Amino acid sequence: MKITTLFEKDKTVFSFEVFPPKKDSPIESVYEKLEDICALKPDFISVTYGAGGSGAHSRTVDIASKIKRDFHVESVAHLTCVNSTRDMIDRTLDDFRANGIENILALRGDYVDGVEPQHDFRYASELCAYIKSKGDFDVSGACYPEVHVEAADEVEDIRNLKTKVDAGAHHLISQLFFDNALFYRFLERAKIAGINVPIEAGIMPVTNKKQIERMVSLCGASLPSKFAKIMQKYENKPDALRDAGIAYAVEQIVDLIANGVDGIHLYTMNNPYVAEKITRAVENLL
Numbered sequence: 385m386k387i388t389t390l391f392e393k394d395k396t397v398f399s400f401e402v403f404p405p406k407k408d409s410p411i412e413s414v415y416e417k418l419e420d421i422c423a424l425k426p427d428f429i430s431v432t433y434g435a436g437g438s439g440a441h442s443r444t445v446d447i448a449s450k451i452k453r454d455f456h457v458e459s460v461a462h463l464t465c466v467n468s469t470r471d472m473i474d475r476t477l478d479d480f481r482a483n484g485i486e487n488i489l490a491l492r493g494d495y496v497d498g499v500e501p502q503h504d505f506r507y508a509s510e511l512c513a514y515i516k517s518k519g520d521f522d523v524s525g526a527c528y529p530e531v532h533v534e535a536a537d538e539v540e541d542i543r544n545l546k547t548k549v550d551a552g553a554h555h556l557i558s559q560l561f562f563d564n565a566l567f568y569r570f571l572e573r574a575k576i577a578g579i580n581v582p583i584e585a586g587i588m589p590v591t592n593k594k595q596i597e598r599m600v601s602l603c604g605a606s607l608p609s610k611f612a613k614i615m616q617k618y619e620n621k622p623d624a625l626r627d628a629g630i631a632y633a634v635e636q637i638v639d640l641i642a643n644g645v646d647g648i649h650l651y652t653m654n655n656p657y658v659a660e661k662i663t664r665a666v667e668n669l670l
């Protein structure tokens with residue numbers, strides 16, 4: 385099923401993100417968690433893609449096809465391009481097709497220390513256009529409510545996003561954020577720029593201190609004082625911090641749904657407990 389058809393219904397789309405295990409862990413190590421996560425029946429699950437070039441895709445393919453085939457939930461495979469040649473992308477697309485994967489989140493990816501970037505694709509928009517020329521995939525893209533870290537400013541970033549949508553991204557998933565007001569302002573900018581595809585809000589329940597420090601340094605999400613106070617108060621009480629992180633994410637989601645967002649994309653961090661708590665709290669509101 386093409387996931388963009390989900391947005392034609394009168395319902396807030398509710399989707400998850402999972403990631404493959406590290407190279408030195410067996411792939412089976414995530415299957416039990418995935419089964420529990422899939423049992424929550426989100427509208428779809430997206431599977432991240434390792435940042436390196438060659439061979440990075442195989443675990444994404446295995447997991448995305450297992451989610452669809454064995455756990456009966458639609459899947460989306462992420463695909464990055466900056467470290468891949470056109471031939472490598474062709475092979476990956478062949479693999480996606482052979483494994484029944486119909487939906488791709490097309491990304492530029494980040495430059496990685498020690499990996500020589502390739503030059504066939506400079507931006508995600510080029511990958512979107514290429515995938516569209518290669519067959520019947522449904523293509524999504526990423527977007528940044530607080531502006532992508534490399535963009536000169538929000539005007540340039542939104543113009544580039546429009547180029548990506550015009551190149552074939554039928555749906556966008558946002559970077560995580562903790563302040564809904566920033567997301568609403570981003571939606572306004574997108575509308576003014578003529579971006580009319582469905583935009584899902586990326587929500588990450590923060591359940592431990594390390595995770596928040598890592599996420600904020602990587603993506604630059606700003607922390608509202610309300611959120612920072614909660615993290616400070618419970619930073620040395622893991623169970624309380626987890627519950628507070630879940631409660632904060634639920635509050636964000638309730639507000640987003642009330643404001644009519646197209647969808648919620650939950651960064652599950654492969655944690656079935658957290659995914660279940662949040663799903664149960666919001667499933668009657670969707």
Ligand code: FAD
Nearest residue numbers: 432433435462491492493507508526532534535541544559
């Ligand atoms: P682009 O859309 O290409 O944008 C990158 C930068 O280039 C932006 O600053 C943009 O403004 C600028 N730009 C775009 N087009 C042009 C142009 N024509 N001219 C000049 N400037 C331009 N990374 C992974 O490695 N694996 C994953 O699975 C993964 N999943 C992700 C999922 C989501 C929902 C998000 C939000 C991010 C994900 N990332 C992942 C991270 C992503 O790869 C990085 O954020 C990366 O730095 C940008 O990727 P992009 O596709 O958004 O790039």
